[in-house]
Amino acid sequence: MDKKILIIAVVAVVVIAAIAVAVIMMNNGGESSDAEGLSVVGRVNSEGSGIILAPGEDPDDYITTSYEMPGLGAKYIYNPEYGIYYIFNTENWGGKLFATPGAATIQHVQLMQLASLMDLKFVSYTDGTKMNSDTLYYIAGVPSFAEFQNKLSTAPLSGFIIWEAQVSVAYVSDYPILVLTNDIFYGHTCCIIGASNEYLEKEGNTMAVFFSVYMQAVDEINEALENPFSADYQELIKIAKNRVSMPDGLTDKQKTDAITNALYNVTYVYADDKKGSLDKLETDIAELAESLYDAKQIDKSAKDLGFKSYEELAEKFVDDSYIKKAVNGSFSPLKDKKTINVAAISGDVHQIALWYAIDTGMFADANLDVKVYPQSNGPAVYGLLSNGEADIGFLGAPPMTIRCMNAEDIHA
Amino acid sequence: MLSIEYDENNPKHRMVRKAIVIVISLVTFVILWWVVTALMNDRNFPTPDKVFEALWNLILYGDPIGGHSVWDYIAVSLKTFITGFILALVVALPLGLLLGYVGPLREFTSPWIEIVRPIAPIAWAPIFVLSFGSQLGPALVVFIGIFFPLLTNIIFGVQRIDQNWLDASKTLGASQGQLFYKIVLPATVPYILNGIKVGLGVGWMCIVAAEIYNKFGGIGQYLVDMVNGGLMSNAFAAIIIIAVLGLATTGVAEYASKIVSRRMGMDA
Amino acid sequence: MSKGEMVIEGEKYNSKDRVRADHTDKLYAHIPEGETLLSIRDLNVTYRTDEKSTVAVDNLSFDIKKGELVSIVGPSGCGKSTVLRCISGLLQPTSGTIMIGDNKCTTAGSDRGMVFQEFALFPWRTVRKNIEFGLEIAGVPKEERRERSEKYLKAMGLFEFADSRIHELSGGMKQRVGIARAMIMHPAVILMDEPFGALDAQTRNILQESLVKVLKNSSRTIVFVTHSVDEALYLSDRIIVLSKRPATIHKIIEVPGDRPRDRVAPEYAAMRKEILSYLQSQNTMN
Numbered sequence: 011m012d013k014k015i016l017i018i019a020v021v022a023v024v025v026i027a028a029i030a031v032a033v034i035m036m037n038n039g040g041e042s043s044d045a046e047g048l049s050v051v052g053r054v055n056s057e058g059s060g061i062i063l064a065p066g067e068d069p070d071d072y073i074t075t076s077y078e079m080p081g082l083g084a085k086y087i088y089n090p091e092y093g094i095y096y097i098f099n100t101e102n103w104g105g106k107l108f109a110t111p112g113a114a115t116i117q118h119v120q121l122m123q124l125a126s127l128m129d130l131k132f133v134s135y136t137d138g139t140k141m142n143s144d145t146l147y148y149i150a151g152v153p154s155f156a157e158f159q160n161k162l163s164t165a166p167l168s169g170f171i172i173w174e175a176q177v178s179v180a181y182v183s184d185y186p187i188l189v190l191t192n193d194i195f196y197g198h199t200c201c202i203i204g205a206s207n208e209y210l211e212k213e214g215n216t217m218a219v220f221f222s223v224y225m226q227a228v229d230e231i232n233e234a235l236e237n238p239f240s241a242d243y244q245e246l247i248k249i250a251k252n253r254v255s256m257p258d259g260l261t262d263k264q265k266t267d268a269i270t271n272a273l274y275n276v277t278y279v280y281a282d283d284k285k286g287s288l289d290k291l292e293t294d295i296a297e298l299a300e301s302l303y304d305a306k307q308i309d310k311s312a313k314d315l316g317f318k319s320y321e322e323l324a325e326k327f328v329d330d331s332y333i334k335k336a337v338n339g340s341f342s343p344l345k346d347k348k349t350i351n352v353a354a355i356s357g358d359v360h361q362i363a364l365w366y367a368i369d370t371g372m373f374a375d376a377n378l379d380v381k382v383y384p385q386s387n388g389p390a391v392y393g394l395l396s397n398g399e400a401d402i403g404f405l406g407a408p409p410m411t412i413r414c415m416n417a418e419d420i421h422a
Numbered sequence: 423m424l425s426i427e428y429d430e431n432n433p434k435h436r437m438v439r440k441a442i443v444i445v446i447s448l449v450t451f452v453i454l455w456w457v458v459t460a461l462m463n464d465r466n467f468p469t470p471d472k473v474f475e476a477l478w479n480l481i482l483y484g485d486p487i488g489g490h491s492v493w494d495y496i497a498v499s500l501k502t503f504i505t506g507f508i509l510a511l512v513v514a515l516p517l518g519l520l521l522g523y524v525g526p527l528r529e530f531t532s533p534w535i536e537i538v539r540p541i542a543p544i545a546w547a548p549i550f551v552l553s554f555g556s557q558l559g560p561a562l563v564v565f566i567g568i569f570f571p572l573l574t575n576i577i578f579g580v581q582r583i584d585q586n587w588l589d590a591s592k593t594l595g596a597s598q599g600q601l602f603y604k605i606v607l608p609a610t611v612p613y614i615l616n617g618i619k620v621g622l623g624v625g626w627m628c629i630v631a632a633e634i635y636n637k638f639g640g641i642g643q644y645l646v647d648m649v650n651g652g653l654m655s656n657a658f659a660a661i662i663i664i665a666v667l668g669l670a671t672t673g674v675a676e677y678a679s680k681i682v683s684r685r686m687g688m689d690a
Numbered sequence: 691m692s693k694g695e696m697v698i699e700g701e702k703y704n705s706k707d708r709v710r711a712d713h714t715d716k717l718y719a720h721i722p723e724g725e726t727l728l729s730i731r732d733l734n735v736t737y738r739t740d741e742k743s744t745v746a747v748d749n750l751s752f753d754i755k756k757g758e759l760v761s762i763v764g765p766s767g768c769g770k771s772t773v774l775r776c777i778s779g780l781l782q783p784t785s786g787t788i789m790i791g792d793n794k795c796t797t798a799g800s801d802r803g804m805v806f807q808e809f810a811l812f813p814w815r816t817v818r819k820n821i822e823f824g825l826e827i828a829g830v831p832k833e834e835r836r837e838r839s840e841k842y843l844k845a846m847g848l849f850e851f852a853d854s855r856i857h858e859l860s861g862g863m864k865q866r867v868g869i870a871r872a873m874i875m876h877p878a879v880i881l882m883d884e885p886f887g888a889l890d891a892q893t894r895n896i897l898q899e900s901l902v903k904v905l906k907n908s909s910r911t912i913v914f915v916t917h918s919v920d921e922a923l924y925l926s927d928r929i930i931v932l933s934k935r936p937a938t939i940h941k942i943i944e945v946p947g948d949r950p951r952d953r954v955a956p957e958y959a960a961m962r963k964e965i966l967s968y969l970q971s972q973n974t975m976n
Contacts, residue, residue: 019450023450023454026454027454027457030454030458030461030462113487113647131489132489135638136494136639137498137640138497138498139639149637151647160552161556163555164556165556305486309653389651392652412651412652416651416653417465586806586808586809586810589804590804590806590811591823591827592705592780593802593803593872594803594823595709595710595828595875597706597710597827598705598706600827604827608812609814611814686813686814
């Protein structure tokens with residue numbers, strides 16, 4: 011080879027290597043503390059989603075209900091609170107197309123669980139797919155009722171599984187509602203609060219203060235919902251109408267009806283119980299992690315991350331100490347104003363407690379300056395947690411679990 | 423080392439040398455990539471071994487989450503791309519020839535073109551998918567990307583036609599129509615080809631943008647879904663596929679361009 | 691023509707009237723050899739530059755007889771090419787009449803074929819297809835086109851290059867194609883605008899001799915613009931000498947002797963000297 015070419019090649023390699031080293035030095039400047047990673051520190055809500063059907067569809071084709079246990083071979087889900095059996099007519103589900111808000115959302119996971127219940131394959135719809143009756147098809151990434159309506163004209167959609175308030179918006183727009191997740195997935199986990207471990211180590215007290223205010227907000231909301239003639243109820247409706255995204259073209263009455271309906275369908279919580287326990291959340295997350303690993307959405311198993319089991323992983327991942335501090339009052343009120351950066355999903359009625367506390371001045375009273383960074387979905391909220399721009403985040407349990415495990419934000 | 427003297431004039435030698443250079447270059451690239459990502463230790467930048475494993479699995483077993491093979495995704499993206507490309511060709515060709523030929527018309531439409539052209543195709547993506555639906559919308563994003571470079575090249579080409587050719591044809595009796603078909607059209611061909619080459623590159627860049635809003639499958643959507651799910655090795659595998667497809671389309675365009683040029687004798 | 695100058699055009703003509711047929715020379719078969727075929731009367735080309743107008747060609751009148759080769763020479767920039775372009779119809783004069791026989795010339799057409807200094811060949815067509823171009827335009831059927839182009843390919847020494855691309859040819863060969871392309875149409879008049887101006891001296895001479903050979907075999911009416919007095923003397927039956935701008939006719943010289951001529955014969959030397967000194971005087975006078 012020519013000497014000249016060799017020299018040029020060597021120079022090029024040295025230059026690139028130097029740039030690489032510079033980039034790494036700059037990057038490594040950010041990572042310092044031992045407390046790396048993320049944790050789940052509280053609940054936000056449970057339930058509060060539902061399945062809408064396309065106009066003209068009949069709910070009875072898909073699910074029928076009975077107080078008696080169905081015969082052998084039937085696919086059903088039992089709701090212990092009402093004592094009702096929800097029976098799925100598998101032949102009518104096969105070959106159908108449903109929309110979900112995103113592959114990592116709880117709604118998507120639930121639809122996947124339904125497919126699994128009915129022994130149907132769960133496959134994404136691509137343009138030109140032939141629909142087989144042994145498969146349930148999905149389009150992921152439809153985040154709102156308005157989007158669903160748009161997609162109806164270009165794809166053979168039968169229905170849409172989505173969170174409130176979109177279900178109620180569909181209801182007041184006279185779309186058939188098949189079922190609420192409250193019915194078939196009684197008490198299921200939905201949104202949770204994630205936090206950066208670095209922040210928790212530095213500002214553990216502030217975290218507890220946040221929870222003390224948040225708990226109060228949740229309690230007030232639940233009380234208001236039980237007393238629809240109270241001033242707090244009026245306040246709640248007003249705040250919700252402001253903060254929750256609903257499509258144009260609804261009358262004011264429709265908006266009020268939709269919001270009210272949605273608020274009643276969501277169950278607002280901060281922990282498993284008033285004592286601040288997160289044990290049930292731990293179990294839920296352990297189950298979720300295992301099933302999502304099997305579904306290949308998570309590519310590292312609990313063992314890959316250094317845990318003996320998914321339960322052990324969930325134990326490390328879920329940290330109830332801060333919420334317990336708030337419940338027990340073992341925190342010091344803030345003397346000086348502190349800022350906390352919160353990433354949340356914009357326009358989401360599940361997370362209304364956060365806004366209620368902000369808009370009624372509850373955080374301000376506790377000397378907490380809450381800066382909210384609204385994002386369009388769970389993964390985006392995780393993104394802000396991951397790069398440190400947010401201290402805590404409000405997002406669904408599935409995106410939190412998927413992203414944290416894939417990025418190894420949880421280690422033994 | 424081989425003890426064969428390299429002979430410049432031997433085409434076989436040239437081919438082998440070219441192949442060796444490319445191979446060494448690519449191998450060095452992979453080594454550098456490995457070194458950089460290994461040192462960076464950033465989970466968002468996986469090392470080449472992880473990416474190639476993901477790529478291999480993707481090709482062999484497809485996407486387990488979506489339940490499709492990689493060929494399904496490629497087919498959707500290619501279909502969108504080709505639709506946009508053909509649309510751009512069909513509109514830009516006659517329009518470009520017309521605007522190149524008719525001065526006053528060109529003057530009149532010039533402000534429209536100058537205003538719309540700089541708007542990046544990616545900006546149109548959400549609007550087009552919303553208004554024109556999931557089959558036509560993304561194709562239109564690709565259309566916009568290819569249309570403008572193609573149009574401007576054709577207009578330029580018509581204007582640069584050697585006046586002597588037109589004069590000579592007139593002295594041989596050519597009518598206006600014959601001037602158009604026998605002179606303007608063939609003379610513009612190299613510019614059309616160049617416009618296609620440039621346009622194809624831009625058009626392929628629009629695929630990912632178009633598919634983010636489309637949600638009907640395609641390799642671009644797969645990329646976005648993998649990023650959203652934090653499966654970065656898969657995301658990089660998708661990037662490699664997109665790069666290879668882009669290379670393939672421009673390669674085909676180059677080849678076609680060479681053949682047509684040679685046939686038309688415009689490659690001197 | 692310098693920048694900003696625009697010809698003040700007389701009547702504008704519709705290109706729909708363009709003459710397209712081949713063998714337009716047959717239209718004038720009734721005119722015997724030696725009689726006037728092409729007549730130019732009061733040809734005037736005036737340019738408008740900003741506010742003032744400049745006359746480039748000042749009321750030229752002359753006749754071209756059937757079967758003769760007439761050269762137009764003159765000092766640089768006098769407007770000889772302008773005159774030729776007016777005759778061809780590619781340029782509309784400010785005023786004046788150009789007639790072939792009893793027909794008034796309007797736009798360009800196949801009755802006045804042209805050979806260009808820059809060859810103006812079509813690079814996307816082969817040599818053969820370039821030559822056949824005019825026949826295609828005229829609607830001549832394929833077999834006849836082929837037959838006739840074969841004849842010309844042979845006559846111009848282009849037979850081996852029939853299917854070659856233009857860029858593969860030397861300058862001299864390219865102009866042979868240009869000449870063949872014009873001649874195959876048998877136009878009433880052939881106009882040549884400094885056809886050998888882009889070639890080196892040797893090639894130039896060779897092509898002059900080729901042209902002479904062609905003229906021996908078929909009678910053509912040619913108007914030939916050139917810078918070279920030697921060329922004019924070698925080829926022409928008559929030479930029209932123009933003055934500098936605004937161009938008027940200084941003198942029309944009859945050139946004796948049958949072609950092919952002896953370039954160094956003494957009678958030509960005298961003519962050469964006379965024309966050259968006139969041109970010299972025109973060029974230095976400012």
